[in-house]
Amino acid sequence: MRALGILELCGYSTALLAMDSMCKAADIRVVAIDFNKPAAADLDKIPLLAQIKFVGRVDDVKAALEAGISKAENYNSSEEILGRVIPNYDEGLTGLIKISNIKKDNRNLRR
Numbered sequence: 550m551r552a553l554g555i556l557e558l559c560g561y562s563t564a565l566l567a568m569d570s571m572c573k574a575a576d577i578r579v580v581a582i583d584f585n586k587p588a589a590a591d592l593d594k595i596p597l598l599a600q601i602k603f604v605g606r607v608d609d610v611k612a613a614l615e616a617g618i619s620k621a622e623n624y625n626s627s628e629e630i631l632g633r634v635i636p637n638y639d640e641g642l643t644g645l646i647k648i649s650n651i652k653k654d655n656r657n658l659r660r
Contacts, residue, residue, distance in 0.1 A: 552610040553638040553646060556601045556617045557631040563624040564599035567617040574616035577605035581647050602646050607636045 554577065558564060561584065568579055581602040603613060614632045621630050635642075 550607050550637050551604060552607040553635040553642065554601075554603045554605075554610040554614045555631075555633045555635075556603075556614060556621070558599055558601075558617075558621045559597065559625050559629045561597055561599065563621055564601060566624070567620045568601055570620040571601075571603065571613035571617040575605060575609035575613040577603045577609050577613045579603045604646070607634070610634050 556567060556571075558567060564582065564584075568582070571577060572579070579601060583600045583602075585598045585600075586596055601617070603610065605613065611634055614634055618630055618632050638646075
């Protein structure tokens with residue numbers, strides 16, 4: 550059964566570190582990542598929120614989420630981290646899952 554995982558945390562570098570841990574811990578595919586600066590961000594320690602959306606088998610998504618949260622807790626307080634797993638997500642969500650405010654330019658990626 551497929552599942553959707555969502556991890557929200559603070560900071561760009563924390564998001565990259567969490568994604569690295571998640572991909573190493575389980576067989577998942579990151580489908581989108583978003584970064585937002587909330588209106589009250591000037592008051593925050595790290596004024597950037599990241600949302601990582603990823604898919605895989607339910608057990609893999611759960612394992613990846615645990616790994617991502619564990620890594621993020623090294624840099625964020627537990628109140629700054631939100632993680633959820635949606636098992637057997639409705640296919641109608643597929644288009645919404647891929648929506649991101651990050652524009653992809655694969656020409657500059659090294660393989």
